Amino acid sequence: MAEENKVRLHGMWVSPFVRLVKLALEIKGIEYEYVEEDLKNKSLVLLNYNPIHKKVPVLVVNGKPLVESLIILEYIDETWKNGPRFLPEDPYKRAQIRFWCSFIHKQVFETMMLVLKSDGEAQAKVSERLSTLEEEIKNIFPEGIQVIDQKNVGLLDLVIVSTFGYYKAQEEYFGLKLIDPEKTPLLFSWLSALLELPVVKESLLPHEKVVGFLKLMREAALKSTSD
Incomplete structure (x- = not known):
């Protein structure tokens, strides 16, 4: 593992998936170089490292690229044992966490992106999926959300x-109530605690x-929908 500190992250400043990897690296105390990519004019380096999806984030460790944010985080957790462990040891609990991480990325976030092109229907789906997540938090944390x-x-x-x-910012611009302390109080409390962490x-x-x-x-x- 002598070369493991040669870490470079290719990203784009506003991407939530890049932000996810950045936070993981910083919480683990891993030194890394950050390379900002222009996704309208993708570099040959990015295309070489991620020829399938041609997206960020890409984490390069000792010259070896890794793609997909959740895969990158599991790699970080398994490679650097210092700092908090991101996944529990119990296989069932690990599977639960993986499922809900995927649900948030694929069901919630992708539906949020549909709000960019439409209003009512996409907004209703976002609210429905956030309600599902709110209910499931009770099962994920049967003893309540612990001090974070x-x-x-x-x-x-x-x-x-x-x-x-x-x-x-999303609520202000889209006029869409995402995290409602009355409708999703557990999610609101959870997120509020996380936003108070100094690293965040x-x-x-x-x-x-x-x-x-x-x-x-x-x-x-x-514009793309009207063309």
Whole structure:
């Protein structure tokens, strides 16, 4: 493992999946080089490292690339034993965590992205899936959400904060209530605790910058549907 500290992350500043990997590296205390990619003009390096999806994040460890954020996080957790373990030891609990991480990425986040191109129907689906997650939190944490600090952050915590960390900007721009303290009180409390962690606070982008980016994304999405 002598070469394991040669770590480089290829990303894009506003990507929640890149933010997920960044937080994992920082929580584990892993030194890394960050390379910002222009996804409108993808570099040959990025295309070489991720020829299938041609997306970020790409984590390069000693010259070997890894893609897909959840796969990258499991690799980080298995390779660097220092810091908190992102996945529990119990196989059943690990499987549960993997399922709900995938649910948030594939069901919740992808539906949130549909709001860029439409309103009512996509918004209703987002609310439905957040309600499903709210109910399931009771099963994931039957004893309630425990005190969260940087020493016990897990994979699901990281997915929650990277996906919903900018919910106020998303709510402001889209007029969509995402994290409602009345409708989803457990999710609201969970996210609020995570957003208070110093490592998370330090990683947050300015609110106005995120709103500006969402505006550009929506304009581009609406243009693509009308062309």
